[in-house]
Structures are given as structure tokens and as C-alpha cells.
Amino acid sequence: MKFGLQMRQTQRLVMTPKLQQALKLLQVPTLELQQILKQEILQNPMLEEVEDIEDDEEEMGAEASTQEAEEAPVAEPTEAPSETEDSSATNDKEPDESWDDYFGDGFDLGYKRSEDQQEEFFERVPVARTSFIDSLLGQLRILTSDEIELRIGEYLVGSLNESGYLTCSLVEVANTFKVEEAVVARVLAFIQSMEPVGIGARSLQEALLIQLRQRGLSNSVTAEIIRDHFDALKQRKYTEIAKKLHISVEEVQEHANAIKDLDPKPGFELMTEEVRYITPDLIVERVGEEYVVFLNDKNVPRLRISTAYKRELDRAPVNGNKETRDFILGRLSSARWLIQTIEQRRKTMVKVMECIVDEQREFFERGPGSLRPLTLQQVASRIGMHESTVSRVTTNKYVQTPRGVFELKYFFSSSLDTEDGDEVSAKAAKSQILEIIGKEDARRPLSDQKIADILKQGGLIIARRTVAKYREQLRILPARLRKQY
Numbered sequence: 001m002k003f004g005l006q007m008r009q010t011q012r013l014v015m016t017p018k019l020q021q022a023l024k025l026l027q028v029p030t031l032e033l034q035q036i037l038k039q040e041i042l043q044n045p046m047l048e049e050v051e052d053i054e055d056d057e058e059e060m061g062a063e064a065s066t067q068e069a070e071e072a073p074v075a076e077p078t079e080a081p082s083e084t085e086d087s088s089a090t091n092d093k094e095p096d097e098s099w100d101d102y103f104g105d106g107f108d109l110g111y112k113r114s115e116d117q118q119e120e121f122f123e124r125v126p127v128a129r130t131s132f133i134d135s136l137l138g139q140l141r142i143l144t145s146d147e148i149e150l151r152i153g154e155y156l157v158g159s160l161n162e163s164g165y166l167t168c169s170l171v172e173v174a175n176t177f178k179v180e181e182a183v184v185a186r187v188l189a190f191i192q193s194m195e196p197v198g199i200g201a202r203s204l205q206e207a208l209l210i211q212l213r214q215r216g217l218s219n220s221v222t223a224e225i226i227r228d229h230f231d232a233l234k235q236r237k238y239t240e241i242a243k244k245l246h247i248s249v250e251e252v253q254e255h256a257n258a259i260k261d262l263d264p265k266p267g268f269e270l271m272t273e274e275v276r277y278i279t280p281d282l283i284v285e286r287v288g289e290e291y292v293v294f295l296n297d298k299n300v301p302r303l304r305i306s307t308a309y310k311r312e313l314d315r316a317p318v319n320g321n322k323e324t325r326d327f328i329l330g331r332l333s334s335a336r337w338l339i340q341t342i343e344q345r346r347k348t349m350v351k352v353m354e355c356i357v358d359e360q361r362e363f364f365e366r367g368p369g370s371l372r373p374l375t376l377q378q379v380a381s382r383i384g385m386h387e388s389t390v391s392r393v394t395t396n397k398y399v400q401t402p403r404g405v406f407e408l409k410y411f412f413s414s415s416l417d418t419e420d421g422d423e424v425s426a427k428a429a430k431s432q433i434l435e436i437i438g439k440e441d442a443r444r445p446l447s448d449q450k451i452a453d454i455l456k457q458g459g460l461i462i463a464r465r466t467v468a469k470y471r472e473q474l475r476i477l478p479a480r481l482r483k484q485y
Helices: 017-027 030-043 053-071 079-090 104-108 132-143 147-158 170-177 181-192 204-214 221-228 230-234 238-245 249-260 307-314 322-359 361-366 376-383 387-394 426-438 448-457 464-473
Strands: 047-049 282-287 290-295 303-305 398-401 404-407 415-417 423-425
Touching: 017 322, 017 387, 030 047, 030 322, 132 147, 132 181, 147 170, 147 181, 170 181, 204 221, 221 230, 221 238, 221 249, 230 238, 238 249, 282 322, 290 322, 303 322, 307 322, 322 361, 322 376, 322 387, 376 387, 426 448, 426 464, 448 464
Parallel strands: 282 398
Antiparallel strands: 047 303, 282 290, 398 404, 415 423
């Protein structure tokens, strides 16, 4: 072994900052892209947002005509060209970039939209909401004014999980505040009497009993089933419960149905954050017999190069500040790259979605049952891109279609064989399983093997364990737990 130097020529991909930015912009959804572009406008003075294309063009036209009118009486026609030539000859090196490429219509490619329809938009004013903890503490102050009880109540409320259950023991709280356990139990009783009903329970069984107590059903058969036969109820052993209570199985079924109406997670709706609505990144509309794909980028800022900095660069003297010119040229290059990247992102997303529409046309015509198996590699090969690019395009993106709003990943799934030699999407198989179970007799639910046999009669080759796996993914109980009496 020895040390040595040698020259070698190799090819490799270097993740430059600009390439990393391009990949990031390709992956982010439209709402996040909107925020990124607004931030870029603040950081790069060479970028400016076009509020209204038509008004901007009219203003530029009026400015140009006014400038011509002012210069006409002063400069002679024969001398103006010579002065311009002399000025251009004495200027320092001009930038390599052509400014004409960035002004006019070239900047708004992909951003123009028809203004034929007058749309009226209303600002959505957020509604002030009282937090879940503040609501409970407010109710507690009505029930007691004792300072130590209020402090214990605040501790208990802060120990509730997202479902509204208490996560600490009474002994722990009693030791923390140096009080008797009975005091903590009294405060907990206050909390359990508040809204929403069932809050502060330590288990599902207690939460259900609290809700029945609030309805005045503490001594009912339903409460007795929950209190004394809860394990059998969870396993749906209705026959066993009927024998012990000396009632019919049908009556047990009625009580079980009543229990289903109770809330198993009393605090879930109030503890969770406000619902976040999905804004689709792409829109697919049917026009005649064809499906048209376009971006939902109406709220994305339209960018162009600042005209003010163009004039500043053109008017820079020969021996002007080189640092200023370098700064402007650097920002110009960055702005140019960003605009090109946004346009490339738009074309790539539309191209990928158009390929998905072509591959899944049966889905758009007939519904989820006609979804075909599709992989990222198939789409990448068809449009001539890398699989990772298609993956970035379809990540966290949503599309609005005539059949609803779907995540782009929804259209990709594995395949199952049929007797005819064709392939069926796994999502289509799940849709068929869901439909079969929806039509079954509740008194005689179908087993996984019976469902597999029905699918085989329809030409789909599927094993019983595969049916069981899909059923679990659909959150459907097995046959013995679906049985109704």
C-alpha cells in the first residue's frame, strides 16, 4: 500500500442549492407554495407580484406614451439615435441576461386566466373559540369557589387526554396537594357532572355509565350490562348475557344498540384542533367526452422582474458601484431561476395528472370499482421522467374530480389477477368487499371465505387471508361480531 495522486473523470449529480429549491417547490402543495413565493418576493427585490395583468399593461402603455410626448419637443429625431448609440458604447459590460425575455407576456406564462366571469370573494373571518380547558374551568368555578378545590380541578383538567379521559390516579393528585383522596374524588365528581357528558372518566366503562346516569338510567338493564357484563358485551356474547339476566337475546341486542349511541370519546371533538379544509392542487373537469386537467393556482402569486431595477441597471454609470451591479445581477439570476422552476413545476404536475387520467379513465367513468392497478414507475416511464419526480409530484397533493376530491396517491395501488388474465386494483377489490358486506344479511353475516368465494365467482382470484386483511384495513369487524339478532 502506498499513497499516490491520480486524475479521474467521473459523472455525478451534485445537489446545488438551486436544484434543492426546485425539488422542494415540486413537492410542496399549492398553499405552501403560495407562502414560499410571498417570502421570496420579500427577500428578492428583483421579484414583484403582478396584481392585475390587464391594468398593468394599460399603465405601461400610458407611461410609454406620456414619456414620448415629453421627449418629443426636446430631442431632435436625428440626434436621438446617435446619443443612444454613444451612451450604449460607453457603458460598461452589459449583463448576459436579456431583459426582453423577462418583460411582457413571457413572465405570466401559465398564470393568465380568463376574466370573463366576475367573481365576488368574501373574506373568511375566523370565529373566536373558547378552548376546551377554559370551558371546563369556567364550569368548575360555578360549582365550587374553594381555592384548593379549584387548584385540584385545574390539575385534573390538565390531565385529561384528547378523548376526555383522566390519565392520573386520585392518589397521585392527593399526594401532590397534600389532601385526602376524598377531596380529590369530590372535585372529580364535579368535573364528571360537566359538559360534555362523560368527561373526566377513567375508563370507557365509566364514561358510558356517566352518560347513562345523566340520562337517569343508572338502574336500567343497559347500565347493568355495562357494569356487570362489560367484557362479554365487548366480545358480543349476547347469548351468555341473556342467560345471566334472564332476558331474550333480542333484548340484549336492543340494549347493545342503545349503548352504541353513547359517545366513547366524550372530549374528542372539543380537544381536537379546528378542521383543516383541503384545497385541491389540481382540477379535472369533463368537457364533452374528454377530461381536461389544469392547476388550481389562482391564488398563487404571479411573478415578474421588477421594472424599477431594470431602469436602475440601465442607468448605471460606467464607473458605477460594481457591488450594486453584482447584487442586482445575482438577484436577477435567482429570480430568473425561480420563475423557470415554477413554470416547470406547473408543466410537470399537469403532465403527471393527464397520464393518471388516461390510465384511470374507467374510474372517472364508472367509479372506484373500476380503478386499475397503477405504479409510479408506469407513469414515470410513460411521461419520460424519473420515478422520484413522479413521487414528489403526487406527495401531499389533492385533485378535484367530478367524483370528489382525492389524494393523488389514491390512484396508485397494487394488482390482483383475474381468471381472464387481466389485473384488478387492490382498491377496486376493497370496494367490492365493502359492497358485498353492505348487502349481506345481518342475521347471517358472510365469513371471509364466503366473501372470497363470491369474488371468485365474479372472476377475481383472491385468498381468504387477503380478504381478511382488506376487511381489517376497511375497519370492518369479523362475521361473528357483525351478527345481529
